[in-house]
Amino acid sequence: xxxxxxxxxxxxxxxxxxxxxxxxxxxxxxxxxxxxxxxxxxxxxxxxxxxxxxxxxxxxxxxxxxxxxxxxxxxxxxxxxxxxxxxxxxxxxxxxxxxxxxxxxxxxxxxxxxx
Amino acid sequence: xxxxxxxxxxxxxxxxxxxxxxxxxxxxxxxxxxxxxxxxxxxxxxxxxxxxxxxxxxxxxxxxxxxxxxxxxxxxxxxxxxxxxxxxxxxxxxxxxxxxxxxxxxxx
Numbered sequence: 023x024x025x026x027x028x029x030x031x032x033x034x035x036x037x038x039x040x041x042x043x044x045x046x047x048x049x050x051x052x053x054x055x056x057x058x059x060x061x062x063x064x065x066x067x068x069x070x071x072x073x074x075x076x077x078x079x080x081x082x083x084x085x086x087x088x089x090x091x092x093x094x095x096x097x098x099x100x101x102x103x104x105x106x107x108x109x110x111x112x113x114x115x116x117x118x119x120x121x122x123x124x125x126x127x128x129x130x131x132x133x134x135x136x137x
Numbered sequence: 138x139x140x141x142x143x144x145x146x147x148x149x150x151x152x153x154x155x156x157x158x159x160x161x162x163x164x165x166x167x168x169x170x171x172x173x174x175x176x177x178x179x180x181x182x183x184x185x186x187x188x189x190x191x192x193x194x195x196x197x198x199x200x201x202x203x204x205x206x207x208x209x210x211x212x213x214x215x216x217x218x219x220x221x222x223x224x225x226x227x228x229x230x231x232x233x234x235x236x237x238x239x240x241x242x243x244x245x
Contacts, residue, residue: 067234
């Protein structure tokens with residue numbers, strides 16, 4: 023079974039631009055979560071999607087948004103980029119069978135650098 | 138105070154040593170995860186626990202729900218075990234809360 027894939031792997035943008043990151047979960051997984059990792063803040067939860075609906079949301083400004091498609095692929099968008107948005111963005115998928123907690127499988131991440 | 142605390146923050150060991158990393162949490166949880174992150178960012182999910190103990194190769198994870206504490210043990214450590222180990226708990230709304238990680242370096 024293929025793992026979680028994220029594209030692109032590396033991205034460089036400038037302040038004020040917007041960016042869209044993509045995540046393809048493991049086949050059959052319906053839950054996709056996004057995380058931001060920075061050296062100063064560690065891993066922080068952004069949001070979780072299940073069956074095209076946002077189920078949970080972390081404490082990030084509205085510039086951070088996401089969506090999930092019917093094939094469970096998810097995209098994350100950051101508008102009006104700031105220098106502090108430079109981070110590793112990780113996506114994780116799980117099957118969440120029956121609504122029970124399940125192991126999260128992480129993708130390799132997208133490293134975003136904002137100049 | 139963080140809801141998930143890990144100790145130690147940094148750990149160095151000689152190859153072959155037995156290693157323990159601790160995780161304490163203050164919220165109600167439905168599950169606890171141990172994650173491994175190698176340089177470059179790739180994260181691997183090691184264990185998901187809701188009770189008791191799990192073993193995979195040289196790795197053992199235990200959890201004590203009453204004491205709100207979990208430990209990750211590495212037996213016969215090896216330089217390839219060098220990584221950041223992260224404890225994360227799923228609270229009762231299925232949201233993951235992460236610890237700050239333990240950076241482990243194992244020297245030959």
